[in-house]
Amino acid sequence: MQDQLKQFALTLGASEVGFCKLTPSPLPQFPYAISIAVKLSDAVLSTIDNAPSFIYFQHYRTANTLLDQIAFRLTQKIEEYGFSALPVAASQSLGKENPYRGVIPHKTAAVLSGLGFVGKSGLFLSSKYGSKVRLATVLTDMPLQSELPVIENGCGECTLCKNACPAGAIFGEKPTIDGERNFDPEKCSRYMKEHFQDIGRGSVCGVCIKVCPKNKLQ
Template identity: 40%
Template sequence: MDKDPNSFDYELLKKFCLEELGLDLFGVADIREIRQTFALSSSVTGRYDYAISLGKEVLLSVLDDIQEAPTSLYFHHYRQLNSYLDRAALQLSSWINARGYLALPVAASQVTDWKNQKAHLSHKKIGQLAGLGWLGRNNLLVNPVLGARFRLVTVLTNWPLKTDTPLPFGCGDCHRCQAVCPAGAIKDNQGDFDHLACFAKLKEFRDRGLVGQYICGICVKACYGSRRLEDIIAKGKNKP
């Protein structure tokens, strides 16, 4: 057994998150270098050296319904995933508190500054540091298995834990998201993502009354990772 207490505690937390809370992705980041950028008071952020990044899969079956615009089925799924993640972050925080450490759950999808479209902190940045994935051409965090098909939440803690290592950029020659984006917001180089074009398209979808939020899902559907809907259907058909 691993004798390093930080590593032992990491495994304990990971097991709780994946097996008890039903989450799909878990990682830990050291946030001492980035916490000054959080929109939280410095006296609060100064208490937390670590962030636990948690991910929950967006189902292929729901994305299947999206063709050229977001659907009401996807809108409902989006809201369900946010509340699932918020609840999981709360449960994890209580679990950590009960073991004598501090834990602060940060909302999955709460905008605190609409003018600049910013939240308390960037779940993507934390997920990237926690080794959950790389920042893809589609400007989303991309995991080798799930692609961009997952949503995120963060729990800050003072529990000293083993930390994960960021993954290298893995989009390679793939350009699927770029080919389908209706706003032309996704470019060859990841850093050239056009935020304004993307937001204008999401606003158009919302104003057309398709869904009650700034959502889209087209680049999420295109970035399915190593699990394809067709493979799951084929496998199911082969079952006796």
């Protein structure tokens, strides 16, 4: 069934799919997770210079919609198999109390699934595509097995994202699995709202994606 879920997600447009057990899970009734990655377009990312672009913002939203649909369809499939599942939206917020976090950081599920590691930027870096991906997660009680080992961090001495970030939101610290101590999401968001309110309502930038040397050209 795990392989069927993977093939299903790939058919729906996922670029990568991984599985893991969460220890601990943020929702104990769902101890397993499926991590879904969708690769962003190289041509679109090339429109980002030292500031966001409308083209990137539209692409970002489309990638989120695709991810949410894949997570939704996987949830339906898992329920057909007789288990429960909870889709975590690509851009989930838990409201005013916790505006920058969803039920689980997508990057945590992606790292535990062996798809890549969290960089100093706080971004998830896929082994195949670097930070040129967006993520979503499905939590479930369907037993799943990791297919790949967890990858050690690979930023080394690089500080390109820290140097390039216009908001000073990247600390350049040793990365953690959830990116919590690497990056200040409030600073990032505040900068965007102050300087680029007309693009993406101040919610996207992309400079730290653009400068990362882990991004492989296609």
